[in-house]
Amino acid sequence: MHDVKIYDTTLRDGTQAEDFSLSMEDKVRIALKLDELGIHYIEGGWPGSNPKDVGFFEEILNYELKHAQIAAFGSTHHHGKAPETDYNLKALVAAKTPVITIFGKSWGIHVRDALHTTLERNLELIRNSLKFLRPHAKTLFYDAEHFFDGFKDNREYALATLEKALEGGAECLVLCDTNGGNLPDVVAEIILAVKDRFPQAPFGIHAHNDTDVAVANSLTAVKLGAVQVQGTINGVGERCGNANLCSIVPNLCLKMGFPVLAPESLVKLRAASRYVLELANVPPNRYQPFVGRSAFAHKGGVHVSAVEKNPLTYEHIKPELVGNKRRYLVSDLSGRATIKSKAAEFGLELSKNDPVAMQVLNELKELENQGFQFEAAEASFELLINKAMGRSKRYFELVGFRVIDQKLSETREPVSEATIMVKVGGNVEHTAALGSGPVNALDNALRKALEKFYPELKRMELSDYKVRVLPGRDGTASKVRVLIESSDGKDHWGTVGVSHDILEASWQALVDSINYKMYKNEKKNGEC
Ligand SMILES: [Zn+2]
Numbered sequence: 001m002h003d004v005k006i007y008d009t010t011l012r013d014g015t016q017a018e019d020f021s022l023s024m025e026d027k028v029r030i031a032l033k034l035d036e037l038g039i040h041y042i043e044g045g046w047p048g049s050n051p052k053d054v055g056f057f058e059e060i061l062n063y064e065l066k067h068a069q070i071a072a073f074g075s076t077h078h079h080g081k082a083p084e085t086d087y088n089l090k091a092l093v094a095a096k097t098p099v100i101t102i103f104g105k106s107w108g109i110h111v112r113d114a115l116h117t118t119l120e121r122n123l124e125l126i127r128n129s130l131k132f133l134r135p136h137a138k139t140l141f142y143d144a145e146h147f148f149d150g151f152k153d154n155r156e157y158a159l160a161t162l163e164k165a166l167e168g169g170a171e172c173l174v175l176c177d178t179n180g181g182n183l184p185d186v187v188a189e190i191i192l193a194v195k196d197r198f199p200q201a202p203f204g205i206h207a208h209n210d211t212d213v214a215v216a217n218s219l220t221a222v223k224l225g226a227v228q229v230q231g232t233i234n235g236v237g238e239r240c241g242n243a244n245l246c247s248i249v250p251n252l253c254l255k256m257g258f259p260v261l262a263p264e265s266l267v268k269l270r271a272a273s274r275y276v277l278e279l280a281n282v283p284p285n286r287y288q289p290f291v292g293r294s295a296f297a298h299k300g301g302v303h304v305s306a307v308e309k310n311p312l313t314y315e316h317i318k319p320e321l322v323g324n325k326r327r328y329l330v331s332d333l334s335g336r337a338t339i340k341s342k343a344a345e346f347g348l349e350l351s352k353n354d355p356v357a358m359q360v361l362n363e364l365k366e367l368e369n370q371g372f373q374f375e376a377a378e379a380s381f382e383l384l385i386n387k388a389m390g391r392s393k394r395y396f397e398l399v400g401f402r403v404i405d406q407k408l409s410e411t412r413e414p415v416s417e418a419t420i421m422v423k424v425g426g427n428v429e430h431t432a433a434l435g436s437g438p439v440n441a442l443d444n445a446l447r448k449a450l451e452k453f454y455p456e457l458k459r460m461e462l463s464d465y466k467v468r469v470l471p472g473r474d475g476t477a478s479k480v481r482v483l484i485e486s487s488d489g490k491d492h493w494g495t496v497g498v499s500h501d502i503l504e505a506s507w508q509a510l511v512d513s514i515n516y517k518m519y520k521n522e523k524k525n526g527e528c
Contacts, residue, residue, distance in 0.1 A: 130168025
């Protein structure tokens with residue numbers, strides 16, 4: 001097995017993705033996280049093209065990294081200039097990073113139409129740019145942009161660009177599938193031709209995902225001897241994204257025998273994946289292999305009971321290896337075994353033949369029939385099991401509420417106001433609150449009434465609110481299902497409500513959310 005290094009470009013290529021942007025501070029935080037994860041190289045940005053990136057390179061100098069080396073990225077110098085007067089190359093040197101990576105053109109149409117120069121001059125640009133940078137960089141990499149497409153267009157020319165990069169002092173020739181359009185067999189064929197021409201030259205791979213095979217292309221390259229794999233966390237990147245390191249890394253470690261991360265680092269993979277999404281404010285993809293919430297979620301009753309007996313039946317790896325966990329989903333496909341496993345997941349003991357399991361199952365079927373759905377509302381389901389076990393507790397009682405939505409002219413936004421009366425112990429509390437929309441007003445009023453008794457509710461907030469209209473049956477009016485996601489800064493939990501009335505459905509989900517928060521706190525304090 002040869003040595004393989006991971007080169008992350010989330011902070012540079014990743015930020016080319018639509019709806020994905022990072023502040024300078026976020027970039028520093030992510031770099032530290034990736035360092036902690038054990039990534040070998042972190043490409044921080046393109047100092048010649050982006051002032052935010054210059055700030056990043058200045059800031060990151062204040063930190064001592066444990067594993068990673070920071071790389072600055074840039075292009076070959078301008079064809080009308082000498083390397084020493086080129087702004088872009090000077091910015092790379094000024095970034096003071098241990099690693100410098102520059103990209104050059106491998107494909108004739110890019111030399112002609114993007115660089116506006118000749119094929120000959122492009123070869124000089126590659127060699128001279130690298131030569132100029134060589135004394136300034138501890139490590140110097142060359143990204144051969146569009147290499148595979150360039151090779152298909154003009155094999156000899158593409159190979160000549162690599163030769164110039166080696167002459168200039170590049171330590172690794174990173175072959176890029178920049179348009180992401182090549183399939184693994186083509187990538188393999190071209191890599192073999194490169195190896196044939198430059199048998200001693202270390203090479204790497206930088207694949208984009210436009211044909212959904214960036215991970216496969218990267219693994220193929222490693223199999224053929226690539227010593228460096230470039231990619232991004234969660235595969236973010238321009239268009240359809242870059243090769244996804246959250247899949248490449250576990251595949252290399254667990255399937256192919258390349259220990260690019262130590263096992264104690266690999267378990268941090270899921271957390272790193274989440275961290276990046278959180279900072280970029282992008283919702284996670286639950287179906288993402290290895291790190292997604294559903295990656296080890298079992299729904300069908302047959303699957304669940306088999307996994308219970310032996311997880312290998314429906315899991316390709318142990319979820320804990322990448323920091324993920326096994327989940328059992330509650331649905332109308334569920335059997336008693338699922339209920340029991342689910343209860344165990346919540347830390348509640350039930351035996352398979354427990355009458356409580358039967359009762360929960362019956363109740364579940366009835367509720368699902370009414371339109372409830374618990375896959376995204378595990379907190380409501382946990383409360384349901386609790387109730388069946390006779391352990392539920394009432395933290396407050398509703399005396400009544402009223403919500404008024406008032407629109408005072410065509411052009412003005414409506415104003416929502418809710419008044420509520422609740423009873424906590426022997427005390428009756430009566431409050432009113434405004435909100436942007438009736439549900440928000442109701443939530444505000446309820447919380448205002450309860451915070452007096454339960455100050456811990458102050459830290460809780462609704463992080464997501466979804467309404468779905470359920471199709472009406474037999475001429476009856478449609479129902480709505482409301483899913484609420486709440487958070488207290490540490491945990492997230494989902495609750496559900498169903499009714500013909502959107503306020504009533506929201507109310508049910510709100511009440512579950514608050515009850516769950518109180519129950520969770522008590523559970524933590526060992527009070528139940
Ligand atoms: Zn790229």
